[in-house]
Amino acid sequence: DSSKIERMLPAYLNKLAQGATEKRLARFNQIQTEIDFRNWQEANRRTFLELIGGLPTERSPLRARVTGEISREGYIIRKVIFESLPEYYVTANLYIPTTGKAPFPAILSPCGHSQNGKAYDVYQHLFIGLVKRGYVVFSYDPMGQGERYQYWNFLQQETLLKDPDSQHAMAGLQETLLGQNLARYFTWDGIRGLDYLTSLHEVDASRLGVTGNSGGGTLTSYISMLDPRVKVASIVTFITSLPKKIEARSLDADADPEQDIPGLLAAGLDHTEFVGMIAPRPVLIGAATRDFFPIEGTRRTFAELQSLYMKLGMPERVKMV
Numbered sequence: 001d002s003s004k005i006e007r008m009l010p011a012y013l014n015k016l017a018q019g020a021t022e023k024r025l026a027r028f029n030q031i032q033t034e035i036d037f038r039n040w041q042e043a044n045r046r047t048f049l050e051l052i053g054g055l056p057t058e059r060s061p062l063r064a065r066v067t068g069e070i071s072r073e074g075y076i077i078r079k080v081i082f083e084s085l086p087e088y089y090v091t092a093n094l095y096i097p098t099t100g101k102a103p104f105p106a107i108l109s110p111c112g113h114s115q116n117g118k119a120y121d122v123y124q125h126l127f128i129g130l131v132k133r134g135y136v137v138f139s140y141d142p143m144g145q146g147e148r149y150q151y152w153n154f155l156q157q158e159t160l161l162k163d164p165d166s167q168h169a170m171a172g173l174q175e176t177l178l179g180q181n182l183a184r185y186f187t188w189d190g191i192r193g194l195d196y197l198t199s200l201h202e203v204d205a206s207r208l209g210v211t212g213n214s215g216g217g218t219l220t221s222y223i224s225m226l227d228p229r230v231k232v233a234s235i236v237t238f239i240t241s242l243p244k245k246i247e248a249r250s251l252d253a254d255a256d257p258e259q260d261i262p263g264l265l266a267a268g269l270d271h272t273e274f275v276g277m278i279a280p281r282p283v284l285i286g287a288a289t290r291d292f293f294p295i296e297g298t299r300r301t302f303a304e305l306q307s308l309y310m311k312l313g314m315p316e317r318v319k320m321v
Contacts, residue, residue, distance in 0.1 A: 017243035020265040044273045053180030075131040084192040091147035092140035095131040105207035106136040112214030113164045117146020172257030182258040190223040225277035236286030244297030272304040280312045285320040
């Protein structure tokens, strides 16, 4: 019976995921005191960093430069290029209010899988909405999107891989051979973006937030859980649970290795642990009922997070819309 054969591997993977989740929850449920929480958090952080191959150990000069400026009603946009690693260029837009009094609170906004990166109209609605409410906003192109296409065909003057997922897949496969994950570079771009933001006289470095959706939600999680300067995170359409993704067969490690890091569940990490590394800082989860990220997993993770924030005595600091 061929349909039985087709079900064998998914059934086996679901069983493995269930076993890993039981172990993970046993560890999670042991958190009783502040010390238990800090130890759990620190162990998770170490494990995550090992899985992505660690972050770079030194901060090389950003060599940031402004290449142009656009004036709009109530704000300006600066076109910025900086180097998150030596000669590894990150293209970004900086939105600054022209009304109100500096220093302003600031938002770093990593992008999801839009072909045109930070120029995607839906993302611009967000940036403009925030800058008009008095925030400095900094958004940058992920590798393989916007102004950062790789795998360039110099004869045709175009990229050999048109789709952002294909760009990430190719780079991700190369990274895997080095024992690293693409998430390492994506996250580092964001952390260096925060370095740039905090260097600006227009920015109040004590009031930093991060928000993004889909692939940008992934990066919002990673940046916020690894950089304590982030005071509040709004993670949109990313948080679910890995067993539910496996069940829905929506794991996409070949296409988006930075979103599906191999070995997470086996190492005792799920999305509860991701947000748990941000806790007790405030987190707002944005979710959709019909999405690539299964809503049942989001609800399950959110319930676990509510119990964690309750234990920390700050239940009002985690919300879902």
